[in-house]
Amino acid sequence: MKSVTRSLRILEAVARHQPVTLGELTKLFGLPKSTVQRTLVTLNEAGWLRANRRDTTRWEIGARVLAVRPAALQGSSLFAAAREPMIRLRDTVNETIHLSVPDALQCMVVVDRVDCDHAVRTFHAIGDTSPLHATAAGHAILAHLPNPEVEEFATGTFEGYGEETITDPEELRTELQRVRDRGYAVNHNQYLQGVCAIAAPVLDGEGTPLAAVAVSLPGSRFEPGRLPELGRLVAETAAEITARHLA
Amino acid sequence: MKSVTRSLRILEAVARHQPVTLGELTKLFGLPKSTVQRTLVTLNEAGWLRANRRDTTRWEIGARVLAVRPAALQGSSLFAAAREPMIRLRDTVNETIHLSVPDALQCMVVVDRVDCDHAVRTFHAIGDTSPLHATAAGHAILAHLPNPEVEEFATGTFEGYGEETITDPEELRTELQRVRDRGYAVNHNQYLQGVCAIAAPVLDGEGTPLAAVAVSLPGSRFEPGRLPELGRLVAETAAEITARHLA
DNA sequence: AACCTCCATGCCGTATTGTGGAACGCCGTG
DNA sequence: CACGGCGTTCCACAATACGGCATGGAGGTT
Numbered sequence: 001m002k003s004v005t006r007s008l009r010i011l012e013a014v015a016r017h018q019p020v021t022l023g024e025l026t027k028l029f030g031l032p033k034s035t036v037q038r039t040l041v042t043l044n045e046a047g048w049l050r051a052n053r054r055d056t057t058r059w060e061i062g063a064r065v066l067a068v069r070p071a072a073l074q075g076s077s078l079f080a081a082a083r084e085p086m087i088r089l090r091d092t093v094n095e096t097i098h099l100s101v102p103d104a105l106q107c108m109v110v111v112d113r114v115d116c117d118h119a120v121r122t123f124h125a126i127g128d129t130s131p132l133h134a135t136a137a138g139h140a141i142l143a144h145l146p147n148p149e150v151e152e153f154a155t156g157t158f159e160g161y162g163e164e165t166i167t168d169p170e171e172l173r174t175e176l177q178r179v180r181d182r183g184y185a186v187n188h189n190q191y192l193q194g195v196c197a198i199a200a201p202v203l204d205g206e207g208t209p210l211a212a213v214a215v216s217l218p219g220s221r222f223e224p225g226r227l228p229e230l231g232r233l234v235a236e237t238a239a240e241i242t243a244r245h246l247a
Numbered sequence: 248m249k250s251v252t253r254s255l256r257i258l259e260a261v262a263r264h265q266p267v268t269l270g271e272l273t274k275l276f277g278l279p280k281s282t283v284q285r286t287l288v289t290l291n292e293a294g295w296l297r298a299n300r301r302d303t304t305r306w307e308i309g310a311r312v313l314a315v316r317p318a319a320l321q322g323s324s325l326f327a328a329a330r331e332p333m334i335r336l337r338d339t340v341n342e343t344i345h346l347s348v349p350d351a352l353q354c355m356v357v358v359d360r361v362d363c364d365h366a367v368r369t370f371h372a373i374g375d376t377s378p379l380h381a382t383a384a385g386h387a388i389l390a391h392l393p394n395p396e397v398e399e400f401a402t403g404t405f406e407g408y409g410e411e412t413i414t415d416p417e418e419l420r421t422e423l424q425r426v427r428d429r430g431y432a433v434n435h436n437q438y439l440q441g442v443c444a445i446a447a448p449v450l451d452g453e454g455t456p457l458a459a460v461a462v463s464l465p466g467s468r469f470e471p472g473r474l475p476e477l478g479r480l481v482a483e484t485a486a487e488i489t490a491r492h493l494a
Numbered sequence: 495a496a497c498c499t500c501c502a503t504g505c506c507g508t509a510t511t512g513t514g515g516a517a518c519g520c521c522g523t524g
Numbered sequence: 525c526a527c528g529g530c531g532t533t534c535c536a537c538a539a540t541a542c543g544g545c546a547t548g549g550a551g552g553t554t
Contacts, residue, residue, distance in 0.1 A: 051428060066357075249541090280503090285542085
């Protein structure tokens with residue numbers, strides 16, 4: 001359904017560029033004005049878009065989209081359960097904390113973020129995605145998945161992003177075992193150069209992983225000696241979120 | 248654009264009923280199976296929907312929508328600015344705190360929530376909507392809007408939800424003046440019976456209201472004597488969020 | 495086991511629906 | 525005052541989505 005696909009792409013474009021004008025969108029997509037215009041009006045009528053209050057020729061996202069929450073958030077209860085432990089972790093380590101969920105084992109999606117106050121920090125926006133095989137959050141999820149699912153995942157090919165990226169299925173399996181042993185996953189330059197992350201999984205009542213909490217910091221600030229302590233703190237935070245979520 | 252409108256309604260239905268089957272959706276809308284099916288497949292390809300991992304005949308919301316979510320929160324900076332003051336307010340009063348934004352002066356949408364730990368609490372999920380004229384959050388917004396906009400709003404008719412609901416425009420105007428004088432809005436049984444709320448607005452640099460912070464508690468726990476103190480705390484929290492948001 | 499029901503999926507002729515070029519009207523500018 | 529940029533509206537065309545029907549499994553019942 002062409003018009004539907006296009007509408008959603010326009011919706012996403014509005015989200016990224018808001019508040020945005022019709023003209024800017026037509027340039028962005030190279031579509032006729034009338035087509036984009038009709039789409040915007042339709043999205044507006046549905047409540048997903050609205051005109052900016054100051055400049056009514058500019059469009060922005062309506063609050064309606066908040067009612068549509070991914071199942072991965074367990075209807076926002078996961079979100080709510082994670083918030084305070086994440087803030088506490090940030091206060092303890094003063095580094096940026098992320099909460100990510102797997103999207104159909106395709107990629108990890110950043111769901112929530114608590115910033116540190118260093119001048120130099122890592123930045124991942126809410127909604128950003130990253131590959132499962134090359135991030136700490138992804139490893140934390142994979143390590144706690146039932147074996148058949150991991151095997152199915154390991155049949156795919158793994159894109160490399162640098163020297164550190166694990167592209168060999170066998171190597172990934174041993175790394176996942178290490179993650180299980182330690183209780184947390186570590187990523188240093190596997191995906192984004194200069195970024196280091198330590199992650200642990202949030203589980204549901206049956207032990208399947210729902211999400212991962214991660215501390216993310218610039219490699220320049222990472223001291224290997226702090227790793228065991230950071231890992232322990234992240235794992236504790238994840239465990240606390242798991243517990244709160246079940247309650 | 249019929250198909251777009253329908254797709255969005257289906258998307259919302261999936262969000263409300265997820266994980267949901269094709270059959271359930273067709274019954275819900277009274278549409279032919281193939282129509283709904285095609286829509287689901289399209290939404291899935293766009294990444295907004297996905298099949299449930301356990302039961303692949305059930306559909307749920309995909310994580311893609313999160314990319315659009317922050318935009319609904321004024322570029323998420325408001326959201327980030329509000330979070331910690333809200334938690335502090337909750338810690339002080341031990342009641343549930345809500346952050347709501349107006350949706351095109353149609354309704355208030357709950358954007359964020361921090362729970363208290365009482366066994367009896369009010370409950371409004373993130374994404375829930377409520378009428379502007381019958382809630383404390385709505386009054387907090389309306390009270391700080393430029394007069395012409397309020398007048399335009401006051402031309403509509405106000406649905407009543409109980410004896411306390413303000414349905415008369417003139418009465419609303421005097422109530423809004425009272426809100427301005429006090430610095431906070433109060434709602435007792437205007438919308439939902441047995442629920443009491445105290446709210447204050449978060450403003451942008453030019454004084455237009457962006458959102459409202461509210462303390463929400465069961466009427467049974469509300470002591471009129473505490474009102475001035477609660478009102479002061481809510482107003483202070485809102486002011487702090489305003490300040491953080493500008494910084 | 496054989497039957498039956500429910501459900502998701504694929505197909506295809508039809509006409510409904512969305513398409514996009516063009517013309518219009520409104521501002522702000524040179 | 526004329527021009528250029530922009531959002532909005534119109535309309536004939538045909539591409540597109542519609543929905544009835546048929547197919548193929550998966551589960552449950554007798």
